[in-house]
Amino acid sequence: MSPCRLAESGKVYVHTIVHRSFPGVPTPFIDVIVDLHDGAYLKGTLLGVEPDPGKAFFDLPVKVVFLEEAPVNMPGAPHLTYAFEPVGSSDEDSDHG
């Protein structure tokens, strides 16, 4: 097996809005399963969207963003992680044209 680079954009397959998490984790947040444009699948947190169940999440175009955040069990120790953000209408990041 060797490392491979995944697509950095895709569409939301399913979502949930997490209101009760483990102690110390800020809620609510949106947990999505994303179908990446290259055929891979990735779970992650969706940022930049109101956690409102009335919103349309299915097939929402999203992109992967990389950021540094401290895990809840390691405050003050930022780790490189990723999240999803919606692809704006003027956004050029989508890799599927």
Place this chain on the structure above:
Amino acid sequence: MDDVYVVGIDMIKFGRFPDRGNPSLAAEAALLALDDCGLTLKDMQALYCGNVGEAAGMVGQRMLAKIGQTGIPVTNVSNACASGATAFRDAWLAVKAGIYDVVLAVGVEQMPKGLLGGAGAGPSTEGLIGSNSMPAMFSHVGVEHARRYGTTFEEFALVSVKNHHHSTLNPKSMYRRETPLREVTEAEMIAWPNTKLMCSVNVDGAAAAILVSDRKMMQLGLHRRAVKVRASEMSSNPFAERQLAMPDFSGATRIAVREAYERAGLGPEDVDLVELHDCFATAELVHYENLGLCGDGEARRLIRDGETRLGGRIPVNVSGGLLSKGHPLGATGIANIYEISTHLRGEAGDRQVEGARIGLTHVVGGGPDMGTACAIHVLERV
């Protein structure tokens, strides 16, 4: 090969017992099951014990230390939410194979407090990369159903209304309180669309069963209240498209139920009642279809039309289910078999499914980066 029968079976009333341990709860259930058929520990030739929290703690031996150390072989089994059913199936296999004639199976769990799932060692990804909580995982399962078939929040919530209603008729249920639809939908949201009343109850519990060979049953004269095991099947998760992002519980359930119907020589239309793995309200609807109780996409109609209520075409989780009776992981698989056996014996009192002849039990467990274990039993009135 000879048939295998359940001659003694019982469970303790599920609850919270912080001052007791797994061995104590298991011992109580084992003694109840022995009393149910008038046998003693000295009659048992082997013990299979299912438990999750103390998987390496030899719970079976510690249970025997409390009620009788006869030197029999003890196998401690851990298989997530299928642990109790796995212990039962191991007992069934041993009798079916002709190795033993009388075997005890016990499932027990003293639960940790709070939300299940969560972090192992190392940096926690919780909140940063979605959630590893069980409610979040099973909400995805429900939302996938909604994506395919348009299932609504209220339809999922109706599962909890039904199972909480059933539990009012079950003296061994943890909770016994009606929860109208509005109370369910307005309860604290845990992970949309599952509110607190749509999550299984975190309780302690134990259940036990005594399985015997055909020959031994007749020799002991225990055929009158016996329940025949028509099928005992297990499966693990087959490959699923999104498995690295989203654990799958449907593939394993579909494999196990297909094998179970085939072994029993019957189909879903022959089943009079079902105890299935309603760890969350969203899961119950998905399993209606996985178990063939209706066609794909028809679970919404089943719950709306009340077909799975007591008195309906195919009552599901008449015990109150994991949602109200409670879900002590290792005990659940045998507690389900207790519920079905009680109906087949015609001893279920106010919640009796009239004329029940064939019943089916289903448990499925697992989690992110682990996999899935599913166990299905088909039982028949003798």
